[in-house]
Amino acid sequence: MKQVDVAIIGGGPAGMTAAIELAAGGAKLSVIDAYPQLGGHYFKQSPKELMQQEADVTDGRQAEYRSLVNAVDKKNIEILSDTAVWSIFLNEEGTIEGQNNGRPDKATGFTLHLQGPHDVASLQARYLLLAPGAYDRPMAFPGWHLPGVITPGGAQMLLKGYGILPGKRVLVAGSGPLLLAVGAGLAEAGAEVVAVLDAASMWDGAFKIPAVFWGQKERVKDAWKYWSTLKRKQIPLLFGHAIFRALGEDAVTAAVYGRVDAQGRPIKQSEMVVEVDTICVALGFLPNLALTRHLECEHTYNATLDTFYPRYADTMETTVPNVFVAGDVTGVGGKDMSKLQGRAAGLSILGKLGYLSGEQVKSRLQPLQTGFQREERFIRMLQDRLQARPGLFEVIDDDTFICSCEMVTAGRIKAAIDDGAQDIRGVKLRTRCGMGACQGRYCESNVAHLISQATNRPRETVGTMSIRPPLIPILAGNILE
Amino acid sequence: MHTTVDVVVVGGGVIGTSITYYLAKQGVNVCLVERNDIASGTSSAAANGVALQTKPPGPKQNLAQASARLFRNLSEELDADIELSNEGGMLVAETEEQLELISDKAQKAAKSGLTIEILSRKQTLARQPCLAPHIIGSAYCAADSTVNPYLLAFAFARAAKRHGADVQTFTEVTAIEHQAGQITAVVTNRGKILTDTVVNAAGVWSPKVAEMVGLQLPVEPRKGELFVTEPVPPLVRGIVISASYLLSKALPAGDADPRQMTAGAYTAQARRGNLVIGSTRQFAGYNRSSSFHGIQKLAQLTTTLIPAVGKLHVLRSYSGLRPASPDGLPILGRAAELPGFVLAAGHEGDGIALSPITGQYIADLISGQLSEEALVPFSPQRFSN
Amino acid sequence: MSDQQNQPALPVATRLHPRNNAGAIQVIINGKQVSACRGETVAVALLLSGRRIFTQASRYNLNRTLFCGMGVCHQCLVTVDGVRDVRACMTKIRPGMKIETRFKMEHSYETS
Ligand SMILES: Cc1cc2nc3c(=O)[nH]c(=O)nc-3n(C[C@H](O)[C@H](O)[C@H](O)COP(=O)(O)OP(=O)(O)OC[C@H]3O[C@@H](n4cnc5c(N)ncnc54)[C@H](O)[C@@H]3O)c2cc1C
Ligand SMILES: Cc1cc2nc3c(=O)[nH]c(=O)nc-3n(C[C@H](O)[C@H](O)[C@H](O)COP(=O)(O)OP(=O)(O)OC[C@H]3O[C@@H](n4cnc5c(N)ncnc54)[C@H](O)[C@@H]3O)c2cc1C
Numbered sequence A: 001m002k003q004v005d006v007a008i009i010g011g012g013p014a015g016m017t018a019a020i021e022l023a024a025g026g027a028k029l030s031v032i033d034a035y036p037q038l039g040g041h042y043f044k045q046s047p048k049e050l051m052q053q054e055a056d057v058t059d060g061r062q063a064e065y066r067s068l069v070n071a072v073d074k075k076n077i078e079i080l081s082d083t084a085v086w087s088i089f090l091n092e093e094g095t096i097e098g099q100n101n102g103r104p105d106k107a108t109g110f111t112l113h114l115q116g117p118h119d120v121a122s123l124q125a126r127y128l129l130l131a132p133g134a135y136d137r138p139m140a141f142p143g144w145h146l147p148g149v150i151t152p153g154g155a156q157m158l159l160k161g162y163g164i165l166p167g168k169r170v171l172v173a174g175s176g177p178l179l180l181a182v183g184a185g186l187a188e189a190g191a192e193v194v195a196v197l198d199a200a201s202m203w204d205g206a207f208k209i210p211a212v213f214w215g216q217k218e219r220v221k222d223a224w225k226y227w228s229t230l231k232r233k234q235i236p237l238l239f240g241h242a243i244f245r246a247l248g249e250d251a252v253t254a255a256v257y258g259r260v261d262a263q264g265r266p267i268k269q270s271e272m273v274v275e276v277d278t279i280c281v282a283l284g285f286l287p288n289l290a291l292t293r294h295l296e297c298e299h300t301y302n303a304t305l306d307t308f309y310p311r312y313a314d315t316m317e318t319t320v321p322n323v324f325v326a327g328d329v330t331g332v333g334g335k336d337m338s339k340l341q342g343r344a345a346g347l348s349i350l351g352k353l354g355y356l357s358g359e360q361v362k363s364r365l366q367p368l369q370t371g372f373q374r375e376e377r378f379i380r381m382l383q384d385r386l387q388a389r390p391g392l393f394e395v396i397d398d399d400t401f402i403c404s405c406e407m408v409t410a411g412r413i414k415a416a417i418d419d420g421a422q423d424i425r426g427v428k429l430r431t432r433c434g435m436g437a438c439q440g441r442y443c444e445s446n447v448a449h450l451i452s453q454a455t456n457r458p459r460e461t462v463g464t465m466s467i468r469p470p471l472i473p474i475l476a477g478n479i480l481e
Numbered sequence B: 001m002h003t004t005v006d007v008v009v010v011g012g013g014v015i016g017t018s019i020t021y022y023l024a025k026q027g028v029n030v031c032l033v034e035r036n037d038i039a040s041g042t043s044s045a046a047a048n049g050v051a052l053q054t055k056p057p058g059p060k061q062n063l064a065q066a067s068a069r070l071f072r073n074l075s076e077e078l079d080a081d082i083e084l085s086n087e088g089g090m091l092v093a094e095t096e097e098q099l100e101l102i103s104d105k106a107q108k109a110a111k112s113g114l115t116i117e118i119l120s121r122k123q124t125l126a127r128q129p130c131l132a133p134h135i136i137g138s139a140y141c142a143a144d145s146t147v148n149p150y151l152l153a154f155a156f157a158r159a160a161k162r163h164g165a166d167v168q169t170f171t172e173v174t175a176i177e178h179q180a181g182q183i184t185a186v187v188t189n190r191g192k193i194l195t196d197t198v199v200n201a202a203g204v205w206s207p208k209v210a211e212m213v214g215l216q217l218p219v220e221p222r223k224g225e226l227f228v229t230e231p232v233p234p235l236v237r238g239i240v241i242s243a244s245y246l247l248s249k250a251l252p253a254g255d256a257d258p259r260q261m262t263a264g265a266y267t268a269q270a271r272r273g274n275l276v277i278g279s280t281r282q283f284a285g286y287n288r289s290s291s292f293h294g295i296q297k298l299a300q301l302t303t304t305l306i307p308a309v310g311k312l313h314v315l316r317s318y319s320g321l322r323p324a325s326p327d328g329l330p331i332l333g334r335a336a337e338l339p340g341f342v343l344a345a346g347h348e349g350d351g352i353a354l355s356p357i358t359g360q361y362i363a364d365l366i367s368g369q370l371s372e373e374a375l376v377p378f379s380p381q382r383f384s385n
Numbered sequence C: 001m002s003d004q005q006n007q008p009a010l011p012v013a014t015r016l017h018p019r020n021n022a023g024a025i026q027v028i029i030n031g032k033q034v035s036a037c038r039g040e041t042v043a044v045a046l047l048l049s050g051r052r053i054f055t056q057a058s059r060y061n062l063n064r065t066l067f068c069g070m071g072v073c074h075q076c077l078v079t080v081d082g083v084r085d086v087r088a089c090m091t092k093i094r095p096g097m098k099i100e101t102r103f104k105m106e107h108s109y110e111t112s
């Protein structure tokens, strides 16, 4: 079996930056990513085959991407693209023999099992860096299961990755900075964007803005660009608005939306109906916790964002020794935070491997501090805008699907609670909610809210979906000896 | 919570809920105490088989047959869909040796009234076209069936409540008060329940409950790993078990290197369409994690027997802890030292199948309708020397 | 039933850039040859061919299709070369690939 010092899972900004740092320090590593190209969600690259034929739709980011990729290429880092990690187990055999003497600790290795086009079906690594990023946080409302409702991330993937315009008349809704980018992107590409709705009010976090944008030239530029596109195309950007319902038989034909109060509660009198064929909607992001949960890292609950995140130290090490995290899996940090964390994790692992002394690690982590502080200021503002708004759930009726995989409605979840279920596990056993192929990644946040509301208990006490291998469905025929 | 009841049942798995149901049905004032939710233990980490022919002929097979009779109208009786399906079970032989083994077992079973047909290769493939062509025959038992184990536990609990039982979930038994050979109360984290009879149906945790009254119970967790595939149209009829499974199942505690993982191929299709594929056997303490080797072993065994499985996705693996007794038989009956303490544990890999009859017998025992002698093969006293 | 599968509506999704013929390949969607572009995913090929619905469960007539577009939600499952439940959004097309959508399919086993 192939052995490396470090396996990096996720080749987005965090994973790429860490890879460069680690390779520069002499570590042997592999980067594994489920997509055809490195770059993750920020750089969203087209597959190679399509790149040659399509104009560059990725705005100013391409230069930054190129420089990262060039650095990765130069260092001869092994990249396993189109490859997903479907399970990680602690090596039963114990330690992996290293080539390097004087290693500070005897790390127990990990065995990773992979699914992809490469010959490598498994891999042993002494250290893990998990940088699996995030995904759109689904918003449940009547009709959200209809074809034509997609996530902003999905829309962006089609647009940037494949040069596909997903719809002709589009409503963009939810919360978070991605909405602006997606609305502008779709409009530039020729879609008729009827409106961009943000559940946050214009003022959420606004008083923090002047301090926040200090040193955030890139973000200011981006925001200004998106905003001017909407202005130019006369697309209304409506704060304190949300979608209430999607209408249609086989697919979306219209959307009902209106004003919401600070809690997200719909203000019924403000309801409007608009004909659309596509609705892009999400409430910010959920960290991709499959790997950290699978490895049984401890998580803490962030009440503002209503999300769990893995606990980690300044070194980026989680509560499971030798397992590190970086990037959006740790919070709504964004690209620059992800890069900083990737560097920090890379340096810490180099220290553990013995390629850097403790002093060297410390002195190299020190200069990252100003960056961290700058990003944290920004994140505090972002959290205000992305904060959980329990009122948004009020639009859910008994027929609203919560788990599409297993076709479970909110009504059945309520019945399960009446039957005595007090947590996610109990609802799952009684309804199959979360037993489908996505392992609950798309229903957990919604079902947790329904339970915590109905049982009057805090979210963090109602449990989580258990993640069990395989992390993605894998053919039984592919795991034979 | 401060009440007085006739009986407290500790544990809300299939065994505890069944006992509570049959007691409540007889009008006994019973309280079920479960520290988590109903079916939060082994009963939601099991396969779905109610198999008779896999049990060794003798007391266990007789018990299973009596249980199967109760299963027949259980859906109507409990007024619940427990996903019972009566498609029979098939033990598939891949070698002459296995064929001999299953033929021999079939003959023995016939003596105690269980019909097992030996099917030729052709008959087997006709009944179960998904099987690989290399198989050489099978033992088919029409009385075998499948059920959804956790829906069964929920159904028992609901029906028990309808008959007046008090079901306390998220309540943990922390102590049992007793004096001069008499139980006086059950202490929980939510208060005390006065009673003179306690049923220990705490599965693999039953030794800990027994300790509360100073008794030692030889029940050990025997881990089993399973996986389920995506839902598919009907592919497997009833239960398919490789004859080699019997060998893995037969290995009792204390045999050569019991820590070693063994596995036998069990496949049955759940109502939703998922194939349930099991299972491994291993003594590994209370550890419940899945292992790559376990998943791989099961995939290997099953795709050999049912090649189409190779093209199906493994959706999720999980594992459970079978409450294993030293001789593989359940432990049913009163503790000699403390007659108010009734044991109903140690069902190992058969608790789902044996749950209705366990409930019935324990209820009858407590209400005096069944004598202690009737349960002799399962008596807790059999381990005393 | 097959009508629905083989006479798709006017596509809602469209290509932004004219396709370069050098990358053109043929895939087979529900038995019919469809021209697509190397590098694209099964989901893109389906959307561009006018299929907004990838599968339909008979329970509640629940239609499923691309939702997250990034491999997480598993709503885009289709049958590819005889293998069921393949994520259309994460699977690259290959020449001659057989893609099947499913209508009123068996994903309907009632559960309680
Ligand atoms: C949908 C979406 C859209 C976004 N759009 C924007 C935007 O327009 N502008 C902006 O400024 N920021 C955007 N962001 C935020 C920005 O992308 C992130 O801050 C940044 O990309 C985070 O970097 P990362 O390295 O942590 O993870 P990501 O860039 O998310 O990369 C994670 C990578 O991990 C891989 N991965 C995950 N699990 C596995 C596994 N089990 N096996 C193998 N590979 C795996 C994924 O394939 C992915 O490539 C977006 C975020 C998301 C989720
Ligand atoms: C992989 C696998 C496959 C199997 N397949 C089959 C099969 O196909 N057919 C079959 O018949 N059997 C099968 N079994 C066996 C079957 O699952 C068990 O025999 C059965 O579930 C045991 O039920 P139980 O009620 O005794 O235990 P459990 O379901 O574990 O219930 C015990 C309960 O007691 C509770 N408890 C413990 N301590 C306390 C306390 N102090 N206070 C309150 N409550 C407490 C626990 O929380 C738990 O819910 C399988 C088992 C495994 C692991």
Ligand code: FES
Residues within 6 Å of the ligand: C065, C066, C067, C068, C069, C070, C071, C072, C073, C074, C075, C076, C077, C087, C088, C089, C090
């Ligand atoms: S669209 Fe979500 S997994 Fe394919």
